Amino acid sequence: MIARSARFDPGVRVGPRLPARLGRREHGAARVVRSPVDPLALDHDDVARAVAIGSDQLRNHGITLFYWRLGRRLAAHLGTDVANWCTWATWASRTVGHALDPYATPYLVRERTRSWPRPARTAALRVARWSRTALNPRLAPAIAVGNREIFDEIADHFLTFLDALDDGRLPDAASAHRFAAGIAGADAPTGSEHRRMLDHHREGFVRYWEAAQESRPAERARLVLAGNLLMAEYEQARLQPWIEEAFFVAPSEGWGVPAILRRTIGPAVARLTTRRVTAVITPAMLVPVGEPLRRRAGEARLFPAALDPPGTELGAVLARYPSGPTPQCANWTRFEDRMAFVTGLFHAYHFEPTLHAAPFAVVAARDLVRALRENDASVAERINRAARVD
Numbered sequence: 001m002i003a004r005s006a007r008f009d010p011g012v013r014v015g016p017r018l019p020a021r022l023g024r025r026e027h028g029a030a031r032v033v034r035s036p037v038d039p040l041a042l043d044h045d046d047v048a049r050a051v052a053i054g055s056d057q058l059r060n061h062g063i064t065l066f067y068w069r070l071g072r073r074l075a076a077h078l079g080t081d082v083a084n085w086c087t088w089a090t091w092a093s094r095t096v097g098h099a100l101d102p103y104a105t106p107y108l109v110r111e112r113t114r115s116w117p118r119p120a121r122t123a124a125l126r127v128a129r130w131s132r133t134a135l136n137p138r139l140a141p142a143i144a145v146g147n148r149e150i151f152d153e154i155a156d157h158f159l160t161f162l163d164a165l166d167d168g169r170l171p172d173a174a175s176a177h178r179f180a181a182g183i184a185g186a187d188a189p190t191g192s193e194h195r196r197m198l199d200h201h202r203e204g205f206v207r208y209w210e211a212a213q214e215s216r217p218a219e220r221a222r223l224v225l226a227g228n229l230l231m232a233e234y235e236q237a238r239l240q241p242w243i244e245e246a247f248f249v250a251p252s253e254g255w256g257v258p259a260i261l262r263r264t265i266g267p268a269v270a271r272l273t274t275r276r277v278t279a280v281i282t283p284a285m286l287v288p289v290g291e292p293l294r295r296r297a298g299e300a301r302l303f304p305a306a307l308d309p310p311g312t313e314l315g316a317v318l319a320r321y322p323s324g325p326t327p328q329c330a331n332w333t334r335f336e337d338r339m340a341f342v343t344g345l346f347h348a349y350h351f352e353p354t355l356h357a358a359p360f361a362v363v364a365a366r367d368l369v370r371a372l373r374e375n376d377a378s379v380a381e382r383i384n385r386a387a388r389v390d
Contacts, residue, residue, distance in 0.1 A: 053372065055377040057384060060093060063151045064090055064360075066151070068086075071086035071356070083224075083346070083355045084228060093151075095281045099140070101384045108278075150239060157183055157201075173210075204226075204234075225350050229343055236342065244333050247273055274331055275330075292328045303348055307350065318347065
């Protein structure tokens with residue numbers, strides 16, 4: 001594992017791991033095993049309901065839970081031995097949720113001050129909590145909107161795709177390509193570049209369909225990873241304006257103090273935040289984006305040998321954003337830097353089993369489903385309190 005510590009606690013009670021395989025394959029196709037009663041089942045109405053919630057924190061927790069549910073359904077077709085895009089989206093959203101809590105301390109600050117004298121550490125934690133909102137009041141609104149907008153668009157795509165897979169409405173490659181071609185992207189003022197990324201998003205669903213039909217484990221894993229990276233390209237391109245806003249580099253006109261600071265020190269703040277504060281939270285590891293990725297426990301190399309050679313589909317995606325032998329990100333606001341790190345992260349931890357763990361305990365998840373349907377923000381506060389561990 002990377003950055004693993006007995007003291008590291010993501011603030012969640014991890015649920016049971018999935019079995020090695022949720023479905024069984026006949027003639028290379030996955031047959032889904034359905035549970036007759038699923039108290040955590042969510043549908044298109046729940047997507048709309050979650051998006052409409054006014055509380056940023058409650059909405060984020062609902063989005064996190066929904067991504068996990070989508071990840072489980074997708075794993076029934078693609079396998080639980082590999083991570084899918086929804087698996088990663090679960091923990092990216094969980095990371096956003098931690099940043100939305102005004103009383104929480106950034107995890108990297110917690111970890112890096114463990115050995116400090118108590119008075120110094122207490123002061124550092126207080127400064128870290130204060131600075132998150134006082135120095136950049138746009139941070140929380142920006143990441144909350146980005147979290148909501150990406151979910152609003154992509155969750156519906158995945159639900160429709162999974163319903164079609166489950167119901168046998170994608171029997172061949174032609175039907176999969178027709179489904180992908182029919183995906184409409186959100187309106188975005190990025191012109192041809194947005195359309196190019198939307199084409200990658202559509203291609204990602206085709207790779208997933210191919211993986212669902214593939215009986216060879218290594219080839220299936222390559223196709224899933226290719227699909228993950230294609231999905232990530234579109235997601236990260238769509239997130240770009242909100243990331244710039246959150247990291248203090250969004251364009252700002254005028255001659256007021258905030259506008260001048262953004263133009264003069266914004267890039268330096270973004271680099272410093274990337275290196276010292278930004279990390280991805282997962283069940284068993286903290287991944288600092290500004291530090292080189294480390295090998296998984298028991299692995300002799302960073303990138304799994306099972307994915308070599310990458311093949312045509314995966315190789316083409318990996319070549320677009322070469323991550324180098326030790327991926328790390330210098331500036332999270334630069335799309336190319338961010339995608340190179342994401343490419344390395346997805347590639348290196350494609351077989352990490354803990355990523356499939358539940359983001360909330362089963363009981364808490366049921367309470368959260370009820371809270372989403374009743375718009376009860378008190379559940380979000382209980383989840384946040386459990387995560388505030390210094």
